[in-house]
Amino acid sequence: xxxxxxxxxxxxxxxxxxxxxxxxxxxxxxxxxxxxxxxxxxxxxxxxxxxxxxxxxxxxxxxxxxxxxxxxxxxxxxxxxxxxxxxxxxxxxxxxxxxxxxxxxxxxxxxxxxxxxxxxxxxxxxxxxxxxxxxxxxxxxxxxxxxxxxxxxxxxxxxxxxxxxxxxxxxxxxxxxxxxxxxxxxxxxxxxxxxxxxxxxxxxxxxxxxxxxxxxxxxxxxxxxxxxxxxxxxxxxxxxxxxxxxxxxxxxxxxxxxxxxxxxxxxxxxxxxxxxxxxxxxxxxxxxxxxxxxxxxxxxxxxxxxxxxxxxxxxxxxxxxxxxxxxxxxxxxxxxxxxxxxxxxxxxxxxxxxxxxxxxxxxxxxxxxxxxxxxxxxxxxxxxxxxxxxxxxxxxxxxxx
Numbered sequence: 001x002x003x004x005x006x007x008x009x010x011x012x013x014x015x016x017x018x019x020x021x022x023x024x025x026x027x028x029x030x031x032x033x034x035x036x037x038x039x040x041x042x043x044x045x046x047x048x049x050x051x052x053x054x055x056x057x058x059x060x061x062x063x064x065x066x067x068x069x070x071x072x073x074x075x076x077x078x079x080x081x082x083x084x085x086x087x088x089x090x091x092x093x094x095x096x097x098x099x100x101x102x103x104x105x106x107x108x109x110x111x112x113x114x115x116x117x118x119x120x121x122x123x124x125x126x127x128x129x130x131x132x133x134x135x136x137x138x139x140x141x142x143x144x145x146x147x148x149x150x151x152x153x154x155x156x157x158x159x160x161x162x163x164x165x166x167x168x169x170x171x172x173x174x175x176x177x178x179x180x181x182x183x184x185x186x187x188x189x190x191x192x193x194x195x196x197x198x199x200x201x202x203x204x205x206x207x208x209x210x211x212x213x214x215x216x217x218x219x220x221x222x223x224x225x226x227x228x229x230x231x232x233x234x235x236x237x238x239x240x241x242x243x244x245x246x247x248x249x250x251x252x253x254x255x256x257x258x259x260x261x262x263x264x265x266x267x268x269x270x271x272x273x274x275x276x277x278x279x280x281x282x283x284x285x286x287x288x289x290x291x292x293x294x295x296x297x298x299x300x301x302x303x304x305x306x307x308x309x310x311x312x313x314x315x316x317x318x319x320x321x322x323x324x325x326x327x328x329x330x331x332x333x334x335x336x337x338x339x340x341x342x343x344x345x346x347x348x349x350x351x352x353x354x355x356x357x358x359x360x361x362x363x364x365x366x367x368x369x370x371x372x373x374x375x376x377x378x379x380x381x382x383x384x385x386x387x388x389x390x391x392x393x394x395x396x397x398x399x400x401x
Contacts, residue, residue, distance in 0.1 A: 004323035006367040006374075008278075010301055010360030011155055011183060012325055016252065017208040017361070023255040024210065027248040035245045036236060046247045053254030060257045061200065062191035063217050069237045070250050073214035074182040075105040076230075077201035078149075080216055080241065081178045082109050084227035085147060085199065086119070089176065093144030095120045097175075099132050100343035101159075102151050106180055107339070110149070120144070129294040130159035130344045137166050147176045152184035156340040156356055157293030158302025160188065167196030176225060182206050186260030187268060187299060192217055198225050204249065208361060209256030213249035216240075267361055272300035274368050275359045279303050281372030286379050292341060292354055301359040306341075306350045307379055309386040315355060318378035322371045325356040 007015070027049060033042025035050045051065070058065040071077045082096075098110045100123050114121040122140040126132050132150055141148075148170050153160045163179055170177035178199035181190060185200075186207040192200060200217040204210050218240070219225045227240055234242040260267070282305065283289055292304040307315060312326040337351035346354075359368070 005321040006363075006371050007323045008357045008359060008363065008367075008371055009323045009325050010358035010363075011158075011206070011356060012358065013205045013211065014208045014360055015362055016205075016210055017256060017259060019259060020209055020252045020256045024248045024252040027251050031247075035247055036234070046245075049247055049251050050245055053250045056254035056258045057215055060185070060261045061217055062193050064220060066238070067192075067218055067220050069216045069218055069240050070245060070253075071214045071216055071241055072212055072246075073205075074103075074180065074201045074203035075214075076241075077203075077214045077216035078103070078105040078178075078180055079109055080227065080230055081199040081201060081218075082106070082113075082147065082149060083230060084240070085176055085178075085225060086113070087228045088226040089146035093142075093146040094118070095122070095142050095145040097122050097124060097137065097140045097145055097148040099124045099126060099150055101126045101130050101132070101154055101156075101340045102149065103155055103180055103182070106149050106151070124150075126159075126343055128345050129297075130154050130157045130292070130340060131294055131297065132161045132166070134162055134165045134169060138169055141169075141173055141175065145173070145175050147178060149178040149180070152179045152181040152190065153188060153299050154293070154340060155183050156338060157304045157344070158183070158299035159294040160184070160297045160299065163190070163197070164195045170198075171196040174223075176223075183299060186257055186264065187301075192219070198223070204253035204256060207256050207260045210249045210252040213246055213253045215253070268300045271359050271361065271363075274363055274365065275301055275303050275357075277365065278357060278359065278368045278371060279305075281369065282375050285372060285376035290350070292344065292346070303357040303359070304354060305357070306346070306354040308350075308353060310353050310379055310382045312352055312354050314382055315353075315375075315378055318382060319371075319374045322374045325358070326354070 031045045033046040035046040037043025054065045054068045057068045096110050096119055098106060110121050113119040124132055124136045124140050150161055150166050152163050167177045176198045179197055180201050182203050185202040198219045203214040229240050232242055236242050288308040290306040292306060316324055316326045337348045341351035341354060
């Protein structure tokens, strides 16, 4: 299988760090016991590795190790957080709050609960940058509100939300606060105590760890969060997530998160510099480009751009040597414009003309320059065939270079 020359899709998934792979290998080849087997050394060694990874995650989040539940990924964590918390909360109220820019693994969950289980739902709008205002959340709260879910950093446009302020608001009102921190953990300064977070979801493969493993943080006190498991059998993870623990993956996640926190001060400025180099290069070569997302409060590696008079899917396919994502999410047989961009007020044409670039740890300046050339060349070729571009060029923009 041919591979892209340049990988700029690090919001979708990341290449596992070689140090993570090295840490995982013994648990694939030598220490392969079931961590739930308490009668022999193979099981004890696996359990020790599990405890060590749990402590690594807890340290990174400012949590206690007993508050860390391992899952298959952030989608499962989001489902367990919301669906698992609601049975104990129903006696207090029947109203949920989320936002219009949540990941589908939150948005689809709360909309199904509204549609099929008679929960009331308010979706808080964002501003033109995709940011959720604290006052908008405050206005959405009702006496019967029991849970609020707000994404920490948006997976499409990278915009960072004021999680600490929203968490404090929810804490003061006695409402559980969940955040999908999948894109934020390891990149932002998150602390579940200081941020008043009751439930937090993350996934290993977004921070140079393995796929197939995630975490749900569940607060144990002030308040204690009670969850009902999504499925039964075995009572693993304090009864919240039955199933044989995937020790190699969990070890990899723990190491990946520890590395991300330890190297953040050097890693992120370099990534941000490459991201800015990419944006500057594209703007120098391509006219009529719009940034989607907050210009400052944005993930360091995120660059979401709309290219007028160009279809994002066509542009992505035209750059076969550069791996990026289209801003349009294909949720059915027909591509639909991104719900995030539409929530930000973008029209369908602008949403369909967007691409998401995700710069990561292993990218280089040479790769960024290669991508700039590829984008400029592909946009120019596609605009040649655009009647709308040809009509607007003499009047508005001059010639495309």
